[in-house]
Amino acid sequence: NAGVMQNPRHLVRRRGQEARLRCSPMKGHSHVYWYRQLPEEGLKFMVYLQKENIIDESGMPKERFSAEFPKEGPSILRIQQVVRGDSAAYFCASSRTGSNNEQFFGPGTRLTVL
Amino acid sequence: GENVEQHPSTLSVQEGDSAVIKCTYSDSASNYFPWYKQELGKRPQLIIDIRSNVGEKKDQRIAVTLNKTAKHFSLHITETQPEDSAVYFCAASMDDYKLSFGAGTTVTVRA
Numbered sequence: 001n002a003g004v005m006q007n008p009r010h011l012v013r014r015r016g017q018e019a020r021l022r023c024s025p026m027k028g029h030s031h032v033y034w035y036r037q038l039p040e041e042g043l044k045f046m047v048y049l050q051k052e053n054i055i056d057e058s059g060m061p062k063e064r065f066s067a068e069f070p071k072e073g074p075s076i077l078r079i080q081q082v083v084r085g086d087s088a089a090y091f092c093a094s095s096r097t098g099s100n101n102e103q104f105f106g107p108g109t110r111l112t113v114l
Numbered sequence: 115g116e117n118v119e120q121h122p123s124t125l126s127v128q129e130g131d132s133a134v135i136k137c138t139y140s141d142s143a144s145n146y147f148p149w150y151k152q153e154l155g156k157r158p159q160l161i162i163d164i165r166s167n168v169g170e171k172k173d174q175r176i177a178v179t180l181n182k183t184a185k186h187f188s189l190h191i192t193e194t195q196p197e198d199s200a201v202y203f204c205a206a207s208m209d210d211y212k213l214s215f216g217a218g219t220t221v222t223v224r225a
Contacts, residue, residue, distance in 0.1 A: 042217045
């Protein structure tokens with residue numbers, strides 16, 4: 001049973017470009033969470049999605065950031081017009097249910113904005 | 115929202131000694147407290163968790179205690195080994211899904 005998959009593992013973008021981060025949850029998991037980790041800091045909640053629904057996006061910046069989890073395919077975190085402050089590790093996690101169920105993390109995508 | 119404080123930020127212990135990491139949380143409604151271990155460049159992995167209806171939980175060399183009244187919980191690692199060296203994060207959840215993480219503790223086990 002493959003774990004949570006994320007790609008790419010490393011992504012370099014210039015200021016103003018778009019970044020698309022993909023996350024495939026574990027088999028049988030329909031709940032996906034995105035977290036951002038700045039250097040030497042803890043993970044910060046961004047958004048919680050179920051298939052085709054955004055449940056809670058309270059941790060996501062109002063502008064430039066969007067997330068989706070379509071019926072088919074991976075969850076996508078999209079960052080438009082990236083700025084240097086967006087450089088961070090972005091982790092996706094998945095769980096079987098949404099009620100304080102163990103969240104399994106992916107390996108993360110390390111975004112560097114030049 | 116929930117605010118989780120974690121101490122110490124770094125911890126160096128001699129192999130075989132115990133390590134203790136403490137966290138406090140702000141919202142008394144929080145009811146789920148997982149601990150994650152993250153090795154350098156790797157994904158966070160759950161090592162133990164505790165729910166608010168339990169005061170203590172143990173799994174081999176790892177134990178977690180929860181004091182709901184004081185709103186703090188602690189991770190105890192006994193008989194530390196070099197492979198225990200990593201960054202440890204505590205977290206608290208009050209919404210059944212949204213984890214609020216502490217800033218992390220870098221544990222170094224000296225051989």
